[in-house]
Amino acid sequence: MTIDAPAGVAIVETTATSDRDQSSYVDWPAIIAGIILASAISLVLISFGSAVGLNFLDFGYGDAPNPIFVGIAAATWFLWVQVSSFMAGGYLTGRLRRRYFDANEDESDLRDGAHGLLVWAGAAILGTMIAVGGIGAAANAVGSAAATVTTAASNVAEGAADAVGPNAYFIDTMFRSTQPVDAEAARREAGRIFAQAALGDGAVAEADRTYLAGVVAANTGIPPEEAQARVDAAIASVEQARQDAIEAARIARNTAIIGAFLLAASLLVSAIGAFWAAQKGGNHRDENTVLTGVFRRF
Structure with missing residues (x-):
């Protein structure tokens, strides 16, 4: 563009440059x-x-x-x-x-x-x-x-290998006896029976129920009927605890799913x-x- 300047006035044309043109937005x-x-x-x-x-x-x-x-x-x-x-x-x-x-x-x-x-x-x-x-x-x-x-x-555990082995339950079945045995050994064997049942649907086999009742009667001196009632009550308690654990896991899973959806929605908002x-x-x-x-x- 041409600008007519009055006599005696000097005009300096400058080009505005900015570093912003070369930088990121x-x-x-x-x-x-x-x-x-x-x-x-x-x-x-x-x-x-x-x-x-x-x-x-x-x-x-x-x-x-x-x-x-x-x-x-x-x-x-x-x-x-x-x-x-x-x-x-x-x-x-x-x-x-x-x-x-x-x-x-x-x-x-x-x-x-x-x-x-x-x-x-x-x-x-x-x-x-x-x-x-x-x-x-x-x-x-x-x-x-x-x-x-x-x-x-x-x-501190004694006989850990006998209690933890994956085949311990099946080995126990070969040496079962309804005669009085060491109380601690009987407890460990009962624990293995319940653990074996938990690997399936949680139900204790009828043969295991009968055996446990005989062991309880032999070690405590109570009548067989009362021993069977104790075994049934213990099995029912274990099953109830198992169902409670399953329900708690289901609630935790659903809570985690809902929490994840809510977190995603809140992030979008x-x-x-x-x-x-x-x-x-x-x-x-x-x-x-x-x-x-x-x-x-x-």
């Missing part, structure tokens, strides 16, 4: 700031919610707390904490992001929202790493305790919230919006 410092804020808010609110929840759960008095109510309350609090923390981090990132003036408003909003999604992804990965680290530490502690118990048991909050932060940045009632000079 991703503003990593703003994203990191959002991740730190989101993680900190989540940690504080989850700790606070845990303290309040444990304060209301008094297991020493009255009826036990309703697990359904506890689960709903915990899930609701966790969802609110997760969404609000990600939105706070997304808003901060959108407000701090340096805007590139080579795009219209729609494109700028999209870039702000993308920064919010990066905050969501980074905070989610950081939270997962912390959670996995905590689970790993707990697993190591449990493994160490189990190893200690196993070592102690192996040091949090992603939407972080995207929207980052766009809102970018709009406030462009409009120089100041919340004078909250952020003001003292």
